[in-house]
Amino acid sequence: MFELLGIPPQALLGQLLLGLINGSFYAVLSLGLAVIFGLLNIINFAHGALYMMGAFVAWMLLNYAGIGYWPALILAPLIVGVFGIVLERLLLSRLYHLDHLYGLLLTFGLALIIQGLFRNYYGISGLPYRIPDALAGGYNLGFMFLPKYRAWVVVASLVVCFGTWFMIEKTRLGAYLRAATENPVLVGAFGVNVPLLIMLTYGFGVALAGFAGVLAAPIYSVNPNMGADLIIVVFAVVVIGGMGSIMGSILTGYFLGLIEGLTRVFYPEGSAVVIFVIMALVLLVKPEGLFGRAT
Amino acid sequence: MLRKLALGTALGALAAGGALAQDIDVKLGVLNDRSGVYADLSGEGSVVAARMAVEDFKAAEKGLNVEVISADHQNKPDVGSNIARQWYDQDGVDVIVDVPTSSVALAVAQITADKNKIFLASGPGSTELTREQCQPTTIHWTYDTAALANGTGKAVTDAGGEKWFFLTADYAFGHSLEENTARVVKENGGEVVGSVDVPFPATDFSSFLLQAQSSGADVIGLANAGGDTINAIKQASEFGITQAGQKLAGLLIFINDIHALGAQTAQGLQMTSAFYWDTNDATRDWSARFEEQMDKKPSMVHAGVYSAVMDFLAAVEATGTTDGDQVAAWMKQNPYEDALMGKVQVRGDGRAVHDMYLFEVKTPEESEGEWDLLKQVSTIPGDQAFLPMLDECDFTKE
Numbered sequence: 001m002f003e004l005l006g007i008p009p010q011a012l013l014g015q016l017l018l019g020l021i022n023g024s025f026y027a028v029l030s031l032g033l034a035v036i037f038g039l040l041n042i043i044n045f046a047h048g049a050l051y052m053m054g055a056f057v058a059w060m061l062l063n064y065a066g067i068g069y070w071p072a073l074i075l076a077p078l079i080v081g082v083f084g085i086v087l088e089r090l091l092l093s094r095l096y097h098l099d100h101l102y103g104l105l106l107t108f109g110l111a112l113i114i115q116g117l118f119r120n121y122y123g124i125s126g127l128p129y130r131i132p133d134a135l136a137g138g139y140n141l142g143f144m145f146l147p148k149y150r151a152w153v154v155v156a157s158l159v160v161c162f163g164t165w166f167m168i169e170k171t172r173l174g175a176y177l178r179a180a181t182e183n184p185v186l187v188g189a190f191g192v193n194v195p196l197l198i199m200l201t202y203g204f205g206v207a208l209a210g211f212a213g214v215l216a217a218p219i220y221s222v223n224p225n226m227g228a229d230l231i232i233v234v235f236a237v238v239v240i241g242g243m244g245s246i247m248g249s250i251l252t253g254y255f256l257g258l259i260e261g262l263t264r265v266f267y268p269e270g271s272a273v274v275i276f277v278i279m280a281l282v283l284l285v286k287p288e289g290l291f292g293r294a295t
Numbered sequence: 296m297l298r299k300l301a302l303g304t305a306l307g308a309l310a311a312g313g314a315l316a317q318d319i320d321v322k323l324g325v326l327n328d329r330s331g332v333y334a335d336l337s338g339e340g341s342v343v344a345a346r347m348a349v350e351d352f353k354a355a356e357k358g359l360n361v362e363v364i365s366a367d368h369q370n371k372p373d374v375g376s377n378i379a380r381q382w383y384d385q386d387g388v389d390v391i392v393d394v395p396t397s398s399v400a401l402a403v404a405q406i407t408a409d410k411n412k413i414f415l416a417s418g419p420g421s422t423e424l425t426r427e428q429c430q431p432t433t434i435h436w437t438y439d440t441a442a443l444a445n446g447t448g449k450a451v452t453d454a455g456g457e458k459w460f461f462l463t464a465d466y467a468f469g470h471s472l473e474e475n476t477a478r479v480v481k482e483n484g485g486e487v488v489g490s491v492d493v494p495f496p497a498t499d500f501s502s503f504l505l506q507a508q509s510s511g512a513d514v515i516g517l518a519n520a521g522g523d524t525i526n527a528i529k530q531a532s533e534f535g536i537t538q539a540g541q542k543l544a545g546l547l548i549f550i551n552d553i554h555a556l557g558a559q560t561a562q563g564l565q566m567t568s569a570f571y572w573d574t575n576d577a578t579r580d581w582s583a584r585f586e587e588q589m590d591k592k593p594s595m596v597h598a599g600v601y602s603a604v605m606d607f608l609a610a611v612e613a614t615g616t617t618d619g620d621q622v623a624a625w626m627k628q629n630p631y632e633d634a635l636m637g638k639v640q641v642r643g644d645g646r647a648v649h650d651m652y653l654f655e656v657k658t659p660e661e662s663e664g665e666w667d668l669l670k671q672v673s674t675i676p677g678d679q680a681f682l683p684m685l686d687e688c689d690f691t692k693e
Binding site for chain 2 (some may be wrong): 127
């Protein structure tokens with residue numbers, strides 16, 4: 001049997017599959033960021049905190065209201081989305097005419113506050129959240145054991161990512177959205193309620209973060225820092241894909257998950273930095289990102 | 296106040312200058328992580344434990360005016376050092392307690408010795424505190440990485456887990472934990488079939504776990520801590536690694552981590568601890584009092600803070616001073632015993648020697664409550680749990 005650099009092909013296949021699973025999280029999160037940046041021009045640093053909120057809301061629904069995983073998969077993103085809308089109305093909407101930097105600072109501050117509040121009430125160790133019974137166990141693929149839940153994560157994220165892409169790029173609603181960001185005044189003159197559109201877009205982008213949080217709750221530790229650990233990587237994904245490019249951020253998310261998976265086999269120590277190395281290279285060679293349009 | 300005055304006067308009249316004639320001010324500074332990764336296992340809980348010790352010691356009746364203050368070192372050595380200096384130089388603090396995160400603890404140990412105060416270390420794990428960087432006024436109370444490696448490493452190897460694979464957090468602490476454990480495994484007839492250095496901190500361990508799985512090891516040693524350990528255990532259960540017969544050994548894991556995982560996920564995991572709340576009536580009573588204030592069960596670090604403060608107050612009462620050298624010498628001469636830690640003897644190097652216990656996490660069927668998580672497997676006698684004393688660190692020698 002042939003081996004690649006001393007790694008048997010079965011092991012390699014397994015690692016690629018794992019990379020794809022991690023890529024799913026990167027894709028859903030970076031998609032939310034890309035939607036918000038592409039359509040609102042806000043660099044949403046609170047994204048990681050809202051992802052964490054998604055996981056916590058799922059936990060709260062289960063423990064305070066007895067609502068299980070499947071309803072939570074819809075309810076938690078809605079709740080996080082509404083929270084995002086409140087933030088947008090009260091705070092963010094006042095910054096649209098200012099430089100990006102102000103939005104970044106505001107959302108960064110919000111992220112710290114949200115994380116601090118959760119840390120204060122729920123501690124730092126994290127909370128248990130069980131895998132739903134229907135998705136417990138797994139498939140033996142011969143080269144690896146694939147937990148059903150991970151397979152579900154890949155499917156769910158693919159559906160959500162491409163559904164979102166389709167909605168924004170191919171439907172009338174998406175066309176309004178894109179037009180509203182190009183020229184809000186003109187679109188408003190046609191009778192479209194632009195502030196409402198923007199508010200809902202932010203709510204939707206944030207709900208995507210909440211959705212990723214619910215997906216993550218059964219497999220990662222549900223703790224107040226879970227978003228802070230991930231957000232920097234996700235930002236790197238968005239930068240590599242090209243700020244604001246919807247399809248770019250999706251594809252880059254999966255692609256970088258795979259690259260990271262391979263690094264874990266060949267040089268585990270480097271797996272935490274490989275994404276940033278790629279980011280630096282992309283910025284040197286193609287500063288607008290792999291899928292970005294030069295402005 | 297009036298009573299204290301009266302008492303002081305009466306005692307003063309009895310014996311001027313003697314050990315009885317005291318009205319000593321003692322200021323305890325609990326310095327730990329109040330907001331980061333170690334906030335649950337130390338944090339405010341350690342302050343509560345210290346206050347409980349002051350109360351139970353009946354310090355006021357014995358002429359000790361004890362005040363407890365606290366601060367957050369944020370797991371940063373520079374922040375911790377600054378607070379320690381300010382406490383000693385300006386705020387009149389006599390003893391610093393707890394200090395998880397070994398890098399901060401080592402800095403505090405140095406400053407404490409320079410100022411001739413006392414450092415009661417309950418939170419940190421590094422053996423360096425009583426070895427390479429030993430100090431005359433450091434009392435390392437609760438546990439250290441060598442004791443954990445001895446406990447878990449030996450017990451698991453003896454029970455037939457001979458081939459080990461390590462998932463190691465890629466920084467000083469992780470490597471030293473791996474090294475300590477690998478030594479114990481080899482001494483007991485086991486072998487290390489491989490290891491992987493995992494960048495710190497990490498959320499996804501699936502890829503590393505798969506490597507561990509294909510190595511054919513009996514045991515996967517988790518040389519990491521906190522959130523990393525939790526994620527690794529969670530995912531090992533998810534990928535069917537434990538169900539397929541490989542065992543996990545948590546090398547630094549606390550009751551709070553097990554609570555976060557739940558018995559369903561963590562069942563069967565073996566771990567070493569100096570204290571478990573549900574050991575006997577006395578530990579249950581004490582833990583219930585703790586829980587009233589903290590809304591959770593105490594960790595071994597909390598129990599260690601309590602015991603160490605009790606012993607320290609006894610030393611101050613006996614010597615009639617808060618002078619670092621004298622108090623440390625008294626604590627090293629006189630054994631201590633309580634319900635939480637059992638018999639404790641502080642060695643010349645400051646290492647508090649006491650029994651450690653090997654626990655196994657209960658199955659969900661065995662667990663009768665949220666915190667009913669561990670069952671005791673064996674006792675590791677103190678003289679086997681800790682590393683032998685280095686000659687140059689024996690400060691009781693003249």
